[in-house]
Amino acid sequence: MSERLVVIGGDATGMAAASQARRLKGAGELEIVVFERGHFASYSACGIPYWVGGAVRERDDLIARTPEEHRERDIDLRFGHQVLELDPAGHRVLVRDDGGTESWTGYDKLVIATGARPVRPPLPGIDAPGVHGVQTLDDGQELIDTLTGQESGAAVVIGAGYIGVEMAEALIQRGYRVTMLHRGAEPMSTLDPDMGALVRKAMDGMGITVVGDAEVTAIRTGADGRVRAVGTADGEYPADVVVLGLGVRPATELAAAAGLPLGEEGGLLTDLAMRVRGHTDIWAGGDCVEVLDLVSGRLRHIALGTHANKHGQIIGTGVGGGYATFPGVVGTAVSKVCALEVARTGLREADATAAGLQFVSVTIESTSRAGYYPDATPMTVKMLAERRTGRLLGTQIVGQEGAGKRVDIAAVALTARMTVEQMTTLDLGYAPPYSPVWDPVLVAARKAVAAVRAAGW
Template identity: 75%
Template sequence: MAAERLVVVGGDAAGMAAASRARRLRKPDELEIVAFERGRFTSYSACGIPYWIGGDVGERDDLIARTPQEHRERGIDLRLHTEVTELDLDGQRVRTRDRDGRGQWTGFDKLVLATGARPLRPPLDGIDAPGVHGVQSLEDGAALFDALEQQESGAPAGREPRAVVVGAGYIGVEMSEALVRRGYRVTVLDRAEQPMTTLDPDMGALVREAMCGMGMDVRTGEAVTGVLTDGRGRARAVATEEGEYPADVVVLGLGVRPETSLAEAAGLPLGDSGGLLTDPTMRVRGRGDVWAGGDCVEVLDLVSGRTRHIALGTHANKHGQIIGANVAGDYGTFPGVVGTAVSKVCDLEIARTGLLEQQADELGLRWVSTTVEATSRAGYFPGAAPMHVKMLAEVRTGRLLGVQIVGREGAGKRVDIAAVALTARMTVEQMTGLDLGYAPPFSPVWDPVLVAARKAVSDVRAHAL
């Protein structure tokens, strides 16, 4: 009996996790696995790129979990520099183009789409000029790293290089820190009211305050109108409605959208954000032979009950494991997410999970909001640092809806307490009884998350009167 063929489109987290799991479960004479990757890297941590740029990670290859050769040694036919250009789902085949421009059709019995996300690049004058960098793939990161090295080696002595970061979301904030650490004078531009629109504006204001305290020039409420170039066509400044900001390098951190152009052309179902829609096994809805995972899909939000696009490596790796099991004849499901994310800018830790105020309003929920300031350790213990915890709870039921945390060391990972509580659909009153670990070097007697929960209980009761 001939082996089935699994074709994987995309060689990073979701795609290669699916291929690797399927290979562990099925032998090569049972399942042939062919994976196509248009770039030259596989299985790398895109989330680690800012930390490599900033010097926390020593070498580019430290970000690579498994090389192409290692995948091939494990029985996966991995083809680099090969882009999938068309899906013929009825004919069960994909068309590819290699780096020499040669086209070829490859048949499949089962297909995995792990095409990732594409960075937002608005159609502005000069946006594609040399000196303007996105930071989505490892190739992008390597190009930026090389450009910075070249810029720094050729800079006049005593002149502080200048960088403009467009967008103040996760990538923008993390890249701003990396550039500051490399000695750049950094200007951050964002059209939103405050940095980090994944937080409510009052919490984003804390991030802005910290960024300004680190020497960054943070300009919010300014829409970029174009990138200005010099006589050689290189970026020299970024223009907004308010003025011009000189730049030796421009970094785009405007977010991403699902890369689903192939899927859309093939008529596969997409959600409101353009991500592929799947069932809990990560099988594309309405297709018995196609699975999808990673940054190209929408996932179920367990708090809102709706699907949403969240581009995180944690989800992509889980998707790949589940897909690999299912295509190999085993079984697995992805239950959904609560929207947990952490980041940092220098020593400021930023975390969120669940709903923001605006999202709760859009769902028609009635809610109360509580913000407390506490410390990361017992107040008398050396190193105790302040943190702000904001908690949203539903009026009447007291159900936890969301938590945001901004603070110094020890703040960020506390959001995991709230993530578990959201997954369990706990009320804020139930949270106050959680048996959390305590010792003065790690926490006050009442952990800051529980302090916020206690205050939220009082606020819910006050609204019930």
């Protein structure tokens, strides 16, 4: 007898889960229905800033697999279908279809992949034309329509996280004068402030005005109703377009209403096989769940396409009768702002303190290539290590070409719970075009060893 898998949400996690389940079970064994509220599936939201900036030409370039490809594999992908209610006890979901008709659909297995929703503070004027989020392809298209429909002028980006800095780059490439307003002392609060300061300085050099400690109070519109400026407690910034990059929150209202377990950051709680805790027939993954931070031991909400894809793969394996688990994350992220590469993994100083850890922290300057090799660029590496044990706790890198992906060295070392002393003898690739003879990560590890020793027992 055929079972039915219902998937809520047709982006990375949902479609990866559906595809993997289909690989393991044919259509005769498993019916797969995906309800997607919007009109796109399997797309790279991470690519939206590059589409807006013009590096990616076509919206469809961001779509990894077309709806037709999914349907050819007997995945019944239904756009414009919004799930209104979950009934775990009844094994069914209430769906409103694109014609507005509501009906219940039963499931044997359910995957919740509802993703995240951008933070949208209730500011006066926030819904004015010219104010844009950049979460979905529809958002991206609307922003591009705004940009192409007017002369480039002043742009304000609110928020200085990954999306904020990537959108600042995109708007610079569109010819806008860009101001980035953010709450903290320094941009990129995923870094320690001293490393965030390097990003600010680099953005200054790119002509982006970065305003910290900014409290946005209102978005002012003109007589035509369109955005004109962004008001803060300290003054007003002219704006022909505003982009919101204030982060996201798990979209778990449906799950919450159904009584499914949520964590402190609002994400669904799952077991290691990505099953919702206490529910053997419901899986969840991607931007709507919390994941274990392997370094701090805490649950965190981290919205990243790479986790979403892994979750989908693991969920699909479980749904298909196989076995796979997601052990957790170490908190790796890498971002680009024009020529600047910014990366981090593990804990910031504040995270380490909050986790009850005592630590040493070192920062070194090195270069991307042997110093004598052409186009060697400066690179700053900050490294945190636990006091006494010397275990690596985190690494942050700010530099140019070749800086960002170097964080992977530390990400793997964190996963393996290496000490900074163990890291000093890592056998990393060396050739003058790619690294000084001591890779910058090794230089940082050596300095961290000395700091651990100096901190004493």
